Amino acid sequence: MESQRPGDLAQQLGAIVGEENVLANDIPEAYTHDEAIDLPPVQPLAVVFVRSSAQVVELIRWARATRIPIVARGTGTGLSGGARPAREGIVCSFERMNRILSIDTGDLTARVEAGTTLAQLEQALDGTPYFYPVYPGEMSATIGGNIATNAGGMRAVRYGVTRHNVLGLEFVTGTGTALRSGGSYVKTSSGYDLTQLITGSEGTLALVTEVLVRLSLRPRHRRLLLASFLNFQDVAQAVVAISDRGLEPSVMEYMEASGLIAMAQHVDINLGVSAQIMSEASAFLMVELEGMHAGTLDAMTADLIDTLVSTASTEQYLLDEHQRQELIRAREAAFWTVKHLGATTILDTVVPRSKLAPLFDGIAHYGRTSDTLVVGTGHVGDGNVHLSLFAADPQAGAATAKAIIDLALELGGAISGEHGIGVAKRQYLLDQIEPDRLALYRSIKAVFDPQDLLNPGKLL
Amino acid sequence: MESQRPGDLAQQLGAIVGEENVLANDIPEAYTHDEAIDLPPVQPLAVVFVRSSAQVVELIRWARATRIPIVARGTGTGLSGGARPAREGIVCSFERMNRILSIDTGDLTARVEAGTTLAQLEQALDGTPYFYPVYPGEMSATIGGNIATNAGGMRAVRYGVTRHNVLGLEFVTGTGTALRSGGSYVKTSSGYDLTQLITGSEGTLALVTEVLVRLSLRPRHRRLLLASFLNFQDVAQAVVAISDRGLEPSVMEYMEASGLIAMAQHVDINLGVSAQIMSEASAFLMVELEGMHAGTLDAMTADLIDTLVSTASTEQYLLDEHQRQELIRAREAAFWTVKHLGATTILDTVVPRSKLAPLFDGIAHYGRTSDTLVVGTGHVGDGNVHLSLFAADPQAGAATAKAIIDLALELGGAISGEHGIGVAKRQYLLDQIEPDRLALYRSIKAVFDPQDLLNPGKLL
Numbered sequence: 001m002e003s004q005r006p007g008d009l010a011q012q013l014g015a016i017v018g019e020e021n022v023l024a025n026d027i028p029e030a031y032t033h034d035e036a037i038d039l040p041p042v043q044p045l046a047v048v049f050v051r052s053s054a055q056v057v058e059l060i061r062w063a064r065a066t067r068i069p070i071v072a073r074g075t076g077t078g079l080s081g082g083a084r085p086a087r088e089g090i091v092c093s094f095e096r097m098n099r100i101l102s103i104d105t106g107d108l109t110a111r112v113e114a115g116t117t118l119a120q121l122e123q124a125l126d127g128t129p130y131f132y133p134v135y136p137g138e139m140s141a142t143i144g145g146n147i148a149t150n151a152g153g154m155r156a157v158r159y160g161v162t163r164h165n166v167l168g169l170e171f172v173t174g175t176g177t178a179l180r181s182g183g184s185y186v187k188t189s190s191g192y193d194l195t196q197l198i199t200g201s202e203g204t205l206a207l208v209t210e211v212l213v214r215l216s217l218r219p220r221h222r223r224l225l226l227a228s229f230l231n232f233q234d235v236a237q238a239v240v241a242i243s244d245r246g247l248e249p250s251v252m253e254y255m256e257a258s259g260l261i262a263m264a265q266h267v268d269i270n271l272g273v274s275a276q277i278m279s280e281a282s283a284f285l286m287v288e289l290e291g292m293h294a295g296t297l298d299a300m301t302a303d304l305i306d307t308l309v310s311t312a313s314t315e316q317y318l319l320d321e322h323q324r325q326e327l328i329r330a331r332e333a334a335f336w337t338v339k340h341l342g343a344t345t346i347l348d349t350v351v352p353r354s355k356l357a358p359l360f361d362g363i364a365h366y367g368r369t370s371d372t373l374v375v376g377t378g379h380v381g382d383g384n385v386h387l388s389l390f391a392a393d394p395q396a397g398a399a400t401a402k403a404i405i406d407l408a409l410e411l412g413g414a415i416s417g418e419h420g421i422g423v424a425k426r427q428y429l430l431d432q433i434e435p436d437r438l439a440l441y442r443s444i445k446a447v448f449d450p451q452d453l454l455n456p457g458k459l460l
Numbered sequence: 461m462e463s464q465r466p467g468d469l470a471q472q473l474g475a476i477v478g479e480e481n482v483l484a485n486d487i488p489e490a491y492t493h494d495e496a497i498d499l500p501p502v503q504p505l506a507v508v509f510v511r512s513s514a515q516v517v518e519l520i521r522w523a524r525a526t527r528i529p530i531v532a533r534g535t536g537t538g539l540s541g542g543a544r545p546a547r548e549g550i551v552c553s554f555e556r557m558n559r560i561l562s563i564d565t566g567d568l569t570a571r572v573e574a575g576t577t578l579a580q581l582e583q584a585l586d587g588t589p590y591f592y593p594v595y596p597g598e599m600s601a602t603i604g605g606n607i608a609t610n611a612g613g614m615r616a617v618r619y620g621v622t623r624h625n626v627l628g629l630e631f632v633t634g635t636g637t638a639l640r641s642g643g644s645y646v647k648t649s650s651g652y653d654l655t656q657l658i659t660g661s662e663g664t665l666a667l668v669t670e671v672l673v674r675l676s677l678r679p680r681h682r683r684l685l686l687a688s689f690l691n692f693q694d695v696a697q698a699v700v701a702i703s704d705r706g707l708e709p710s711v712m713e714y715m716e717a718s719g720l721i722a723m724a725q726h727v728d729i730n731l732g733v734s735a736q737i738m739s740e741a742s743a744f745l746m747v748e749l750e751g752m753h754a755g756t757l758d759a760m761t762a763d764l765i766d767t768l769v770s771t772a773s774t775e776q777y778l779l780d781e782h783q784r785q786e787l788i789r790a791r792e793a794a795f796w797t798v799k800h801l802g803a804t805t806i807l808d809t810v811v812p813r814s815k816l817a818p819l820f821d822g823i824a825h826y827g828r829t830s831d832t833l834v835v836g837t838g839h840v841g842d843g844n845v846h847l848s849l850f851a852a853d854p855q856a857g858a859a860t861a862k863a864i865i866d867l868a869l870e871l872g873g874a875i876s877g878e879h880g881i882g883v884a885k886r887q888y889l890l891d892q893i894e895p896d897r898l899a900l901y902r903s904i905k906a907v908f909d910p911q912d913l914l915n916p917g918k919l920l
Contacts, residue, residue: 106700106814129704150649161647163656164624177896184812185843187621188874189610189660190881190889191919192901196623196656200649217706240566244589246677246752292706296756352644354566383645414648421650429650436637441652443907447900459651 012066013048013090016058021049021096031091034078035335036424038345038394044071044085049096053170053178053209059092060176060207063453071455072203074115074142079335079346080422082148082202086456092207094144100124101210107184108215109167114144114208121213130215133159136418137332143211150200152418154331157381158250158290159216161418163199170210171198174449182212197444202420203455205448219290222250223301224324226271227313228257228281232360234312235283239353239380242287245307247300251288252381253331257281259375259388263330266337271323277315285313285380286327334377338388343375344397345389349408350417353383362407363387372400384417402428421459429460472526473508473550476518481509481556491551494538495795496884498805498854504531504545509556513630513638513669519552520636520667523913531915532663534575534602539795539806540882542608542662546916552667554604560584561670567644568675569627574604574668581673590675593619596878597792603671610660612878614791617841618710618750619676621878623659630670631658634909642672657904662880663915665908679750682710683761684784686731687773688717688741692820694772695743699813699840702747705767707760711748712841713791717741719837719848723790726797731783737775745773745840746787794837798848803835804857805849809868810877813843822867823847832860844877862888881919889920 010024023031024046032041045068050056063070069089076083085091094115101111103124110132112121119139121132134146136153145151147169152161159165168182171194181194198206229235235254242249255263257278264271289304291297301318308316319327330337335346351359360376363385367374371393378385387404391397405415405428415421421429430438441460445452470484483491484506492501505528510516523530529549536543545551554575561571563584570592572581579599581592594606596613605611607629612621619625628642631654641654658666689695695714702709715723717738724731749764751757761778768776779787790797795806811819820836823845827834831853838845847864851857865875865888875881881889890898901920905912 104812104814107812108703109812150647150653152647152649156647160624163647163653164620173900177900179894179897179900183872183874184814185810185873185877187610187612187616187623187839187842187844187877188810189612189876189878190874190885191660191893191897192665192904193610193623193656193660194897194900196653200651200653205652217704219706243568244677246679296759299756350645350648352564352567352569354564354644382647384647412643413645414643414650416649417645417647418649425650433651434639437639437651437654440633440637440639440654440907444652444904447903447907 009046012062013046016062017048017050017055021051023047030076032085034076034081034083036079036081036422037339037343039081039084039423042085042087044089044091047091047093049093051097053172056172056207056209057176057178060172060174060453063090064176064451067451069453069456072144072148072207074145075117075140077138077141078145078149078422079419080416080424082420082422082458084423094142097209104184105130109184109212110215111210111212112143113210115142117142125215129218131218132165132213133216134162134165143213144208147199147208147211148202149418149420152379152384154251154253154379156379157252158248163196165214166195166199166211167214168212169195169198169208171206171208173206174451174454184212186214202422202459204445204459205454207454220292221294221297222288222290222324223297224319224327225287225304225308226317226319226327227285227287227308228273228277228315229283229285229313230280231282233357235285235380236356236360238285238308238311238313241307241311242304243381245303247289247304249287249381250290251286253286253377254380255284255286255377256375257283259377260284262337262341263334266333267326267330269323269326269330271319271327272317281314286331331377338375342390343388344391344394345401347387347389347401347404348384348417348419349405349413349415350382350384351408351411351413355411355413356380356383359385359408359411363404366400366403370400371396374400382417423458426459469506472522473506476522477508477510477515481511483507490536492545494536494541494543496539496541496882497799497803499541499544499883502545502547504549504551507551507553509553511557513632516632516667516669517636517638520632520634520913523550524636524911527911529913529916532604532608532667534605535577535600537598537601538605538609538882539879540876540884542880542882542918544883554602557669564644565590569644569672570675571670571672572603573670575602577602585675589678591678592625592673593676594622594625603673604668607659607668607671608663609878609880612839612844614711614713614839616839617712618708623656625674626655626659626671627674628672629655629658629668631666631668633666634911634914644672646674662882662919664905664919665914667914680752681754681757682748682750682784683757684779684787685747685764685768686777686779686787687745687768688733688737688775689743689745689773690740691742693817695745695840696816696820698745698768698771698773701767701771702764703841705763707749707764709747709841710750711746713746713837714840715744715746715837716835717743719835720744722797722801723794726793727786727790729783729786729790731779731787732777741774746791791837798835802850803848804851804854805861807847807849807861807864808844808877808879809865809873809875810842810844811868811871811873815871815873816840816843819845819868819871823864826860826863830860831856834860842877843873883918886919
């Protein structure tokens with residue numbers, strides 16, 4: 001790489017995107033990291049705000065010539081460092097490329113620029129009978145960022161993760177080739193599925209410029225039940241009982257009692273749970289049902305309560321609409337709660353549903369035997385467990401994190417259920433990946449990005 | 461390629477799979493084609509029945525050394541020639557590699573060898589509360605073949621296609637590398653999604669040896685409604701009305717009146733549709749609802765009838781359980797019906813749902829103006845239209861097929877919704893694909909299969 005003076009650089013980049021869309025001096029601190037809590041920031045050479053696919057093509061051509069790497073960034077809400085700048089690299093921000101291009105209620109699709117946030121899309125759909133059901137809990141996240149990590153969230157148990165709700169992409173590969181994939185249809189058997197390959201690839205294969213998502217019918221009514229349990233094994237059993245009942249909950253979250261208390265305090269809600277239950281219970285299960293007809297939903301809710309009573313749940317609380325919204329909001333804000341409390345590591349491992357009980361056992365064991373406090377919540381209907389680790393000694397915390405990931409892998413799980421690998425989990429991936437698989441990943445990467453310009457040092 | 465005498469070849473292959481698993485002389489005619497109706501057969505050098513992943517690895521190593529291509533085959537039920545042998549190539553049959561390895565009702569998964577048929581899996585699940593919902597209408601098809609084409613079918617409107625129901629694969633690439641992808645979880649963000657890349661790749665990237673599928677809760681009750689319409693535009697509108705009602709039908713099929721009559725005759729059922737309606741109606745819509753509780757389902761059925769009455773539907777028939785099963789069976793057998801009647805081309809284009817009306821218009825136009833009879837049925841809830849073309853002159857039939865595919869693409873659709881490209885649709889793909897996309901496909905192919913040994917001349 002030839003060394004570049006900031007002045008030259010800003011000029012070259014300004015020629016591509018307009019000088020008002022380049023930050024080369026006094027780059028705000030926010031652009032040196034994402035929300036991963038245990039990673040040092042990295043200063044980029046510049047931040048470029050692209051506004052069109054054509055500009056992205058030009059930017060990548062420039063990067064090919066200068067060999068300066070590019071890291072795509074939405075609003076920087078990622079939790080694994082995927083959007084952390086590369087050293088001596090450029091941040092390509094999609095914040096200003098955020099138009100909603102079309103909403104087609106006939107086809108149940110929305111076409112948006114990659115920098116569109118979930119909040120923007122929700123606002124555009126507000127008042128229509130449709131919504132975009134992927135709900136990672138951070139509405140300021142961009143759809144492009146959701147594509148990068150294959151974002152999931154609370155409603156994935158019913159609606160699937162990003163992968164299941166994206167129908168098509170417009171993207172630019174590391175060779176500067178702009179292409180579209182997919183279309184306004186749910187099914188096709190007409191070539192390799194580039195949409196699926198790029199979804200979850202963390203900006204290492206292509207820069208996504210436009211996304212076609214599938215909309216769902218917005219449920220008219222929702223009910224939220226909170227059930228207390230004396231131990232985690234009982235929660236795991238209740239999850240199976242509910243799923244076998246065919247009620248198709250839209251949310252199925254577990255929370256450690258201490259986590260629920262912290263969350264409730266953080267957003268100041270009263271859930272009506274008695275002090276005795278709060279002191280006895282180890283864990284809570286939060287189950288949301290939804291439907292188009294209140295009557296049908298009431299019958300389903302009664303069925304859910306019956307099902308929970310037949311499990312080892314000690315108490316069940318049907319929340320009112322205000323409590324329901326507040327508890328969902330508290331769960332959404334769980335990351336901010338644990339960050340505020342000083343969590344040192346965040347994990348989001350996923351295991352087969354039947355392996356939740358041994359995973360919980362193992363987590364409790366590591367919590368007891370290491371100098372680390374482990375507090376859990378998670379999308380338990382999907383086997384996806386979110387853990388916050390609090391360790392005074394970073395080494396001890398890292399060792400506990402590694403032990404938990406190793407256990408999840410042993411149980412047939414995966415490192416990350418939705419946050420992605422990024423930088424934060426990369427060493428865990430490299431520690432356990434078979435050489436043949438890594439070689440295949442790297443060959444695929446080389447097809448899309450032969451010069452390793454796109455998000456180098458991430459994921460693989 | 462060095463020329464091989466059949467004796468040598470049989471011996472070499474026998475050393476890999478055992479001589480009882482090699483056919484090199486008197487190869488049955490069935491192995492020279494699949495069920496595509498307009499393709500000439502191709503004689504393979506040999507048919508090899510593999511029984512393990514290790515044998516597949518050995519077979520591919522042998523192919524690399526001899527440069528003899530390999531075409532994977534399940535039970536040969538494909539409709540696009542994807543399993544047609546390569547000239548001077550070997551057929552790798554998975555018919556004898558068909559064990560159900562595990563059924564895990566805790567995780568809602570089944571792990572099967574690639575040659576397992578849908579019928580076998582259904583039999584293994586019979587009596588359990590679970591089923592595998594992908595239902596392409598041919599229960600003798602193998603799961604491995606379903607992976608190759610990303611098979612869909614009638615129930616995709618509710619359960620998705622194969623892509624949405626496969627959680628993991630074991631496969632061997634064209635370099636002889638055996639790998640596993642995915643696992644017993646619905647969501648992961650831990651690397652490139654090889655499961656999704658291989659699904660729908662028609663045996664061109666890897667030979668799939670084992671499949672982990674997701675099971676669904678088997679509905680206890682089903683209801684089937686048949687509604688008549690005077691024209692196709694009204695059907696397209698009714699599809700939107702039903703979907704907007706939130707009833708989540710498990711089947712939403714349209715049938716031309718002539719198609720329904722032919723199907724009913726083929727399986728000899730009486731649907732109770734009056735002669736007057738049969739003579740007036742242009743098209744029928746078949747809507748199946750399902751549920752765990754008969755009461756809830758009856759309420760949904762009443763809602764569906766109300767919804768249909770509010771559309772331009774002229775009559776609605778609630779079928780009894782016997783009629784329901786028979787009509788589903790007739791729809792399943794539609795391919796055999798049209799084959800029996802002498803159809804010359806089968807199309808399975810997909811368009812955005814809102815473009816069904818102009819597609820129907822165009823199809824009617826081509827039917828009137830060309831010397832081709834076009835009869836349609838299809839998974840209309842997914843915008844996936846199956847057309848049978850009857851042409852005395854093959855040229856005229858091909859021209860009509862091309863015109864319909866061009867129209868579907870113009871409307872934002874794709875060539876194939878579920879049969880795949882194979883040989884039958886390859887020229888259509890090559891005619892319209894952008895050079896950059898084809899180059900990308902070919903580079904991905906080269907990563908997995910640098911010697912072009914796996915299903916050469918198919919798909920791309």
